[in-house]
Amino acid sequence: MGFDFFDGRMHDAIVQVREGKLDVAFVTGVPDPPDCHCKALWSEPLLAALPVTDGRVACSGLCWRDLAEDQFLVRSGGTGPQIREGIVRCFEQHGCRARIKRCDVDRCTLMSMVAQGMGVTVCDASVSAFNCPGIAFLRLLGEQQAEFSAVWSPHNFSIALRDLLDKAQTMSRERKRQSV
Template structure:
């Protein structure tokens, strides 16, 4: 039995005329008649009654028609999915990133099943708000983003947890403590982004300080990381928190980076996707997210004091 025989059977059953079925299939009528008769011989039953001037379905033909149509729908679905997968494997995957991902981007790419074979990645460095908006608009396929707990219209896959490290002047007496207790910083002004700019980070740090027994003293407004680090390196009596992946940006020997003792202050990194992301791609990215999260969590655990 061949699939084309099923196609011919359905066409004749719907047209109830061999000539019209042949026109619909863009083949000659003898070929249609021949294949339908061959199908009937293989099934050992008649599908059509040709005894009168018109063609009608036999009871067996009527009973088999729904299954025949289902077979053709399954074939169409199979072909469409194969086409989507072929396009996906060749497509460019556009990803929004931040400038402080560092080696974590390599970790994510390494975690992709098959290393994302056949996919060309295109990265764009944008601020967090723009990254999310570009994903919503479909101009990006995904984006790495921190500092959010929800994003309407988007799906957030947890990638890893970043334990924040303290940056303070290398000449400050506290710079000699490794690891550092958060309570040791109670009297030193904190440089941090305003809550209106990054509420998740602000609340996490303030909550941790209160848990350590003090209300943080807010210092001058936080600008860009490089500018804030430059001011700290110049001897400004203050401290800030940064992601460990941004450590390579600290080139000054006048800035000390110290881990915190006890429970670290952590921020989650997400991969943001549209809610209607392609199921095949979603499955691949979910597997990669799980793998990289496990790897990073093990790494962070081994580094804890």
């Protein structure tokens, strides 16, 4: 049994699920596609990624106003458009305007740009588990959470898919229990 992976926009991943090219898409957010099943699995705190040379890294967390003067870097592809929308929405809620630069790079290059002091970005807590030299991760204060879901076709009766979804739900429950 082999695995194929796709890293792209949520819309494109759901199209591939519809076309039978992907069995399941794990996506950021909780979409409601009319012709697919969707199950919210887990959530993670949102973090601000800053260069370790930034004077704010000694803080226990940041609010959006603390980042009002920063240049945000987001990817053009992958989850970048969703992250950009979230940043804009959060700043608007706080009466601020975000400065965002779209970068046509992969995730590793984006983090390297942050480490070099070219800007800051927003990511979910799981990214902080990766080896990201030169980057400090600070919690965004408030109820900021990234939601993650599975999307699959109701016409896919694969036993492997059902097993994978069962395993993902079990891991989600264990994760919630550990965080309490």
